[in-house]
Amino acid sequence: xxxxxxxxxxxxxxxxxxxxxxxxxxxxxxxxxxxxxxxxxxxxxxxxxxxxxxxxxxxxxxxxxxxxxxxxxxxxxxxxxxxxxxxxxxxxxxxxxxxxxxxxxxxxxxxxxxxxxxxxxxxxxxxxxxxxxxxxxxxxxxxxxxxxxxxxxxxxxxxxxxxxxxxxxxxxxxxxxxxxxxxxxxxxxxxxxxxxxxxxxxxxxxxxxxxxxxxxxxxxxxxxxxxxxxxxxxxxxxxxxxxxxxxxxxxxxxxxxxxxxxxxxxxxxxxxxxxxxxxxxxxxxxxxxxxxxxxxxxxxxxxxxxxxxxxxxxxxxxxxxxxxxxxxxxxxxxxxxxxxxxxxxxxxxxxxxxxxxxxxxxxxxxxxxxxxxxxxxxxxxxxxxxxxxxxxxxxxxxxxxxxxxxxxxxxxxxxxxxxxxxxxxxxxxxxxxxxxxxxxxxxxxxxxxxxxxxxxxxxxxxxxxxxxxxxxxxxxxxxxxxxxxxxxxxxxxxxxxxxxxxxxxxxxxxxxxxxxxxxxxxxxxxxxxxxxxxxxxxxxxxxxxxxxxxxxxxxxxxxxxxxxxxxxxxxxxxxxxxxxxxxxxxxxxxxxxxxxxxxxxxxxxxxxxxxxxxxxxxxxxxxxxxxxxxxxxxxxxx
Amino acid sequence: xxxxxxxxxxxxxxxxxxxxxxxxxxxxxxxxxxxxxxxxxxxxxxxxxxxxxxxxxxxxxxxxxxxxxxxxxxxxxxxxxxxxxxxxxxxxxxxxxxxxxxxxxxxxxxxxxxxxxxxxxxxxxxxxxxxxxxxxxxxxxxxxxxxxxxxxxxxxxxxxxxxxxxxxxxxxxxxxxxxxxxxxxxxxxxxxxxxxxxxxxxxxxxxxxxxxxxxxxxxxxxxxxxxxxxxxxxxxxxxxxxxxxxx
Numbered sequence: 001x002x003x004x005x006x007x008x009x010x011x012x013x014x015x016x017x018x019x020x021x022x023x024x025x026x027x028x029x030x031x032x033x034x035x036x037x038x039x040x041x042x043x044x045x046x047x048x049x050x051x052x053x054x055x056x057x058x059x060x061x062x063x064x065x066x067x068x069x070x071x072x073x074x075x076x077x078x079x080x081x082x083x084x085x086x087x088x089x090x091x092x093x094x095x096x097x098x099x100x101x102x103x104x105x106x107x108x109x110x111x112x113x114x115x116x117x118x119x120x121x122x123x124x125x126x127x128x129x130x131x132x133x134x135x136x137x138x139x140x141x142x143x144x145x146x147x148x149x150x151x152x153x154x155x156x157x158x159x160x161x162x163x164x165x166x167x168x169x170x171x172x173x174x175x176x177x178x179x180x181x182x183x184x185x186x187x188x189x190x191x192x193x194x195x196x197x198x199x200x201x202x203x204x205x206x207x208x209x210x211x212x213x214x215x216x217x218x219x220x221x222x223x224x225x226x227x228x229x230x231x232x233x234x235x236x237x238x239x240x241x242x243x244x245x246x247x248x249x250x251x252x253x254x255x256x257x258x259x260x261x262x263x264x265x266x267x268x269x270x271x272x273x274x275x276x277x278x279x280x281x282x283x284x285x286x287x288x289x290x291x292x293x294x295x296x297x298x299x300x301x302x303x304x305x306x307x308x309x310x311x312x313x314x315x316x317x318x319x320x321x322x323x324x325x326x327x328x329x330x331x332x333x334x335x336x337x338x339x340x341x342x343x344x345x346x347x348x349x350x351x352x353x354x355x356x357x358x359x360x361x362x363x364x365x366x367x368x369x370x371x372x373x374x375x376x377x378x379x380x381x382x383x384x385x386x387x388x389x390x391x392x393x394x395x396x397x398x399x400x401x402x403x404x405x406x407x408x409x410x411x412x413x414x415x416x417x418x419x420x421x422x423x424x425x426x427x428x429x430x431x432x433x434x435x436x437x438x439x440x441x442x443x444x445x446x447x448x449x450x451x452x453x454x455x456x457x458x459x460x461x462x463x464x465x466x467x468x469x470x471x472x473x474x475x476x477x478x479x480x481x482x483x484x485x486x487x488x489x490x491x492x493x494x495x496x497x498x499x500x501x502x503x504x505x506x507x508x509x510x511x512x513x514x515x516x517x518x519x520x521x522x523x524x525x526x527x528x529x530x531x532x533x534x535x536x537x538x539x540x541x542x543x544x545x546x547x548x549x550x551x552x553x554x555x556x557x558x559x560x561x562x563x564x565x566x567x568x569x570x571x572x573x574x575x576x577x578x579x580x581x582x583x584x585x586x587x588x589x590x591x592x593x594x595x596x597x598x599x600x601x602x603x604x605x606x607x608x609x610x611x612x613x614x615x616x617x618x619x620x621x622x623x624x625x626x627x628x629x630x631x632x633x634x635x636x637x638x
Numbered sequence: 639x640x641x642x643x644x645x646x647x648x649x650x651x652x653x654x655x656x657x658x659x660x661x662x663x664x665x666x667x668x669x670x671x672x673x674x675x676x677x678x679x680x681x682x683x684x685x686x687x688x689x690x691x692x693x694x695x696x697x698x699x700x701x702x703x704x705x706x707x708x709x710x711x712x713x714x715x716x717x718x719x720x721x722x723x724x725x726x727x728x729x730x731x732x733x734x735x736x737x738x739x740x741x742x743x744x745x746x747x748x749x750x751x752x753x754x755x756x757x758x759x760x761x762x763x764x765x766x767x768x769x770x771x772x773x774x775x776x777x778x779x780x781x782x783x784x785x786x787x788x789x790x791x792x793x794x795x796x797x798x799x800x801x802x803x804x805x806x807x808x809x810x811x812x813x814x815x816x817x818x819x820x821x822x823x824x825x826x827x828x829x830x831x832x833x834x835x836x837x838x839x840x841x842x843x844x845x846x847x848x849x850x851x852x853x854x855x856x857x858x859x860x861x862x863x864x865x866x867x868x869x870x871x872x873x874x875x876x877x878x879x880x881x882x883x884x885x
Contacts, residue, residue, distance in 0.1 A: 051772040066693060067759050069799055070701040086779060122773070129775030131768045131828045133792040140782025158792060164700055165795060172767035179763040187756065210748055239695040273668045278676055279697045380699065383716070383723050384670075449772045498683045500676070545688045549650065550749040552691055553683060 003256075003608060003623040006411040007111040012629050013093075016115045019411070020454055024461030031056035034460055037204055037219035038062070039191045039246055042071030043163070043441060044424025045225030046170035047448025053177030055453060060217060061174070061183060062206060064190040064241055064555075069171045072227060072239040073444060076163025077284035077377065078147060079155035080127075080441040082120040087144050091152040093117045100439060101630040103149040103329055104404070104432020105582035105598065107259070107606070110629055111411060112429045119450040120442050124156055126449055130169040134158050147437035148285055149329040149637075155438040160284055160376045166441055170448070189215075190555065191246045193479045194222060194253050194420065197469050201250075201420035205479045207487075209555060212548035214480050214487075216471035221419045221456060224250060225448070228403035228425040230263065232563050232570065233515070234507020236400035237269060237282040243559035244566045247407050247426050251569075255415040256608035256621060258408035258428035260566070261574035264435055264583050265516050266401030267333035270384055270394075271353040280399035281384055283356070284377055285437040288326045290361035290370065291394070293317050293333075295354050299344040305355055305393045316340055320593075324637040331434040331583045331596075332637060334398035338516050339594060341397070348395045357393035398516060402440060404431040404583065405573070408608040408623070412455035413447060416608075418463060421456065423447035428606065433582025487547045490557045495540030499556040502537045506530070506560070506567055514571050519587040523575040527568060531615050534564040569609055569618055576620055579603045600632050639665040639731045643678065645690055646738040648747050651754075655747065657736070667727035671714065672697060672704065674726055692751040699723040699863065702798030705740045705805075706751045712740060712802035712861045720800065720863040740805035744812070744848045755801050757847040758815060764843035765836040766819040768828050787825050794821040796864040803858035803866075809850030814858040816844045817874035818866050824877055834881035841878055 008015040008022075026034070034057050038049040041063040052059045061068065083096040096117040101108055124142070128134065134156050135143040144153040158165040177183040189206040195216065196202065203218040226246035230236040251257045268287060269280045294315045296308055316336055318325040328336075337354050340346065347353045362370050367390060371378070378389050385395070406428040407415050413429070414421045424444040431439065470476075513526035537560070545551040580589040580596035581603070589597040606623040641662045648655025662681075665674055672694050679689035695703040704721040708714035714724045729735065737751065745753040795818070803814035820837050823829025829836070852871055859868045 047772075054771045065695060065701075065703065066755060067799065069759075070695055070703050072696060072701070075696045075698055075700050084778075122775075125775040125778045126770075126772055128778035128781075129768065129770045129828060131791075131823050131826050133788050133795050133822065133826065134778075136783055136785045136788040138785050140784055141779045158795075161700065161796065164798070165792075168795065172762065173770075173772070175759070175763040176767040176769060185759075187759075237698075239701065240697060241695050274666055276666055276669045276673045276677060278670070278673050281698050379718075380723065383719060383725065386668075386725070386727060453772065496684075498680055500680060542683060542686075544683060544686055550691055550752065552679075552689055 001610065001621050003408070003416070003621055004410060005109065005623055007109065008411065012111060012114045015111055016118055023454060023458040026457045026460050028056055032058060034058065035060065035219040036221050036223060036456065037217055038223045038225060039204060040071065040225035040227060040426070041068035041174065042073035042225060042227060042424065043167055043170055043444030044448040045223070046071070046167065046174050047445050048223055048225060048423060048452050049183055050170060050173035050177050051449055051453040053180065053182035059177070059183040060186060060219065062186045062189050062191055062204070064188060064209060066187055068174055068185060068187070069168060071167060072242055073167045073441070074164045075239065076441055077160045077282065078286040079145065079157035079162045079438040080123065080166065081147065081154050081438045082124045082156060082442065083117050083154060084121050084124060086142060087153045089152045091154050095152065096120060096154065098630050099150050100430070100436060101432070102635055103436040104434055105596070105635050106432065106600070106604065106627060106632050107262070107581055107625065108430055108432030109625060110627060115451065116430050116443060116446050119446045122450055123442060123445045127166055127169050130172060132158065132165045132169045145286055146289055146327060148288065148327045148333070149324070149436040157286070160286070160374060163441060166445065191226070192483045192558070193249045195475050195479045196253055196417065197473055197475050198466065200418045202469055203471065203476060205476070205483050207483065210550050212546070212551065214483050216476040216480055218469060218471050218476070220465045221421060221459060223421045223423060223452065224407065224426050225424045226426045228406065229566060230400045230403050232507065232567055233400040233511050234504050235272065235277060235280050235511070237266060237280055240279065243562065245559055245562045247422070248562045248566045250407060250415065250417070250420060252611050253417065254611065255417045255420055256408040256610055257405070257569055258606050258608045259405040259573065260570040260609065261514070261577055261584050262404035262433050262582065263400060264330060264402040264404060265334045265398045267330055267337055267398050268356060268396045269399035270381065271348055271350065271397040281380065282401060283381060283394060283396055285330070287356060287374055287377060290373065291326065291356040291358050292360055293326050293354055293356055295340045295345040295347060305357070314340070314345070321637045328637045329434060329436060334516055335585060335594070337398055353395040353397045355393035356396045358389065359393070362390065402435055404428065404433060404435055408606065412458065413452050414455070414459060419459070421452060423452055433584055487554065487558070490541065490543050490554060490561070491547060493538065493541045493543070495542050497540050498542055499553060499560045502533060502541065503560045503563065506533055506564060509533070510567055510570070514574050517585050517587050518574050520575065523571050526571040527575065530564065530568045530571065537561065537564055565614055572617060573607055573609060577603055577607060604632070639667060639726060639729070641665050641729070642734040644734060644736040647690070647750055650749055651746055665726055667725070669726045670697065670722060671708070671724040671726065672722050690751065691749045694722055697722040700798060702800035705753055705755070705801060707738050707740060707805055709736050712805040713863055718863055718865045740801050742804045742810040744810070745801060745804065758799050758801065760847065761812065761816055761840055761843045762819060765832070765839035768823065769832060781827050783826060791822045791825040794818045794825070794866065794870050797866055798864060800863065802861045802863060804849065806857040806861035807850065808855055808857065809853060811852050811858070812844050812849040813852040813871045813874070814862060814866055814868065816840055817870040820874045820877065821870035824873065833877065834884065837874060837877045837881050
């Protein structure tokens with residue numbers, strides 16, 4: 001299969017402007033003849049749906065939550081990057097582009113990243129105009145802070161709740177379009193399948209989570225903005241309902257899944273406290289602006305942190321990466337934490353934790369300044385752990401947080417299935433093998449506000465839509481039937497184990513074998529083990545209740561069923577990518593001091609996987625990556 | 639810890655609900671309240687019973703999905719804490735805990751502890767936005783905003799839309815929720831052009847949804863997991879009066 005990324009030719013700095021001009025337009029009076037189905041109402045989906053509505057398209061949105069406002073974008077804490085250079089510290093579009101390509105360990109598409117950096121400034125303007133209350137200086141201008149992987153302050157923030165404020169901004173824009181009748185919002189409806197007619201994505205099948213009703217929805221294009229698959233690890237910083245179903249069903253219908261092994265393990269999360277744990281809570285990366293990370297120098301040093309003198313502490317990030325120190329990128333910081341814990345120098349009852357210490361910053365700036373910056377995070381930490389981080393250092397450990405992999409898309413953010421567009425975390429395109437902090441909000445909003453609204457018009461202009469297709473088309477009927485059969489099957493197994501127990505078993509396996517460090521033997525073991533778990537799931541699952549009512553166990557079972565198939569694709573990708581890059585660390589490929597070693601000759605490409613059946617190895621396709629503007633080099637933060 | 643749970647069970651909107659008793663024997667003080675319910679639900683599934691349905695998602699106190707009243711208090715006993723962030727160390731061994739859905743006429747029960755809060759969305763749709771299309775915004779530093787104003791707007795914008803304020807109010811009023819959005823925009827220059835229309839439209843929608851009126855009990859502020867101040871209600875009332883007379 002030939003993957004056409006549709007990257008425009010010519011100098012990168014002009015390519016988006018030129019491409020925008022070259023794209024065909026839909027005249028305003030004709031836009032209302034098109035209907036777009038947007039699945040997911042987080043930053044990407046909410047922003048896209050609102051903008052489509054403003055442009056005059058008819059839009060329907062779908063979310064499994066009770067309100068579009070509850071999408072998990074809301075939980076992003078630290079901030080959003082933009083190349084505004086308000087701090088006069090040397091930032092530029094080019095620098096943000098460069099940092100992002102380098103931060104992604106040279107596995108992202110240059111053209112997409114450049115466009116992202118270009119529109120980043122518009123995003124901030126747009127959000128401010130919506131009334132998003134970003135942090136400000138006393139003079140009334142916007143404030144910034146630094147994030148990992150950058151040496152400039154380009155991160156805009158709203159206390160520790162930036163995602164919430166940006167999402168509420170997009171939600172307010174969406175509400176305006178709902179009130180105007182341009183957007184119809186479906187809540188508590190989960191997408192179970194995408195429907196293709198004559199090769200085009202023409203609709204979706206959903207389950208009403210209250211009545212259990214299986215319904216079809218037809219449109220002229222489908223936009224998936226359904227987030228990432230971080231919950232494949234069971235424990236993650238994702239919300240409970242986050243799942244892979246929408247993107248995985250699209251994959252089963254022929255869309256390619258790109259780089260599924262690129263997952264981000266975030267270095268600063270509250271460590272696991274026991275078996276009951278249902279999720280891990282992130283402590284924003286912004287804390288690393290003022291917190292210092294350390295472990296005891298010596299193994300088995302069980303003294304309380306306050307009793308360990310300076311000379312017995314190892315500030316390992318500052319020691320190993322003096323120029324970026326505690327603000328080293330996420331993949332590197334996470335791996336370093338794992339290393340010191342594997343050496344037996346971890347802290348806390350499980351030994352899987354490191355200190356994030358604010359004593360120096362409190363001494364230097366005073367408690368009040370720290371409280372102003374991170375007050376809500378400190379409170380959250382205290383509520384969860386029962387410890388006061390103003391007096392005792394926080395304990396943190398890496399956890400699954402974000403997935404760079406996702407459905408393959410071209411420069412138009414369309415998958416290889418015509419009409420099926422994928423935006424935000426659900427696609428693969430901008431972060432390569434590692435995402436920098438404060439870049440997820442940027443990408444979600446860039447895709448939703450400033451990219452897809454243009455490119456979807458180009459798609460409509462070039463592809464005449466068969467208006468005679470309705471939900472009574474046999475393809476819709478077939479997809480509905482399959483969904484119903486699957487549900488009835490799940491309810492009729494009557495086995496002994498709960499959906500959660502299978503999710504936990506799968507997650508533990510994936511964390512151990514396809515987690516922060518991977519090797520050939522472990523990956524092969526995972527590939528052998530996953531089908532066994534899947535087999536037991538379909539033989540020994542217990543789901544109570546009825547298909548036609550609100551049924552939490554059934555919702556969970558449907559999601560776990562897809563994770564159980566998807567995990568295998570992830571493991572195959574990790575096995576075949578025989579190099580270390582970004583968040584994908586293959587133990588076979590490292591320097592003597594444990595740094596990742598890329599293999600650009602063989603792996604400077606996107607791996608896009610094609611479905612071939614459950615339990616059979618998918619086909620691996622390649623999109624070669626070229627680096628004409630940011631020359632390939634060893635990524636160093638030393 | 640050993641606990642007795644007294645939980646509201648209701649099959650659907652049209653059924654009559656009732657409290658049921660459950661015993662849990664091995665509750666860790668490090669569990670969150672929802673993790674304690676997870677344990678109960680796993681038990682129920684093993685017994686072939688249906689789990690207790692409750693809304694939840696982010697489990698870090700920001701999405702506003704969780705909506706239960708614990709021992710008579712929305713989100714339970716800890717100040718400025720959502721149910722998902724409440725931990726079992728705040729309870730005592732042997733305690734009986736009563737759990738019911740947020741109660742208010744405009745929040746009909748969907749099942750067990752899940753209520754329908756779409757009335758909140760409709761209030762926002764009535765005017766909880768600045769009418770600005772994508773792409774038509776000036777540079778973000780073109781309009782300076784005093785830090786004090788931005789901070790105060792943020793205090794209002796911190797609302798997570800959970801509905802605890804309504805559940806806590808003896809009148810079932812949604813004044814704190816509605817005033818938080820109105821207050822956020824009223825404090826910012828971006829909100830000025832539509833200020834009057836906004837307050838009128840949102841208050842009207844709020845009333846038509848069947849929410850009660852404010853009689854200054856301040857229960858809403860006490861229950862609000864984000865500590866939003868009743869000051870915003872006063873501000874909304876002032877704005878509403880002004881807007882009503884100047885039309």
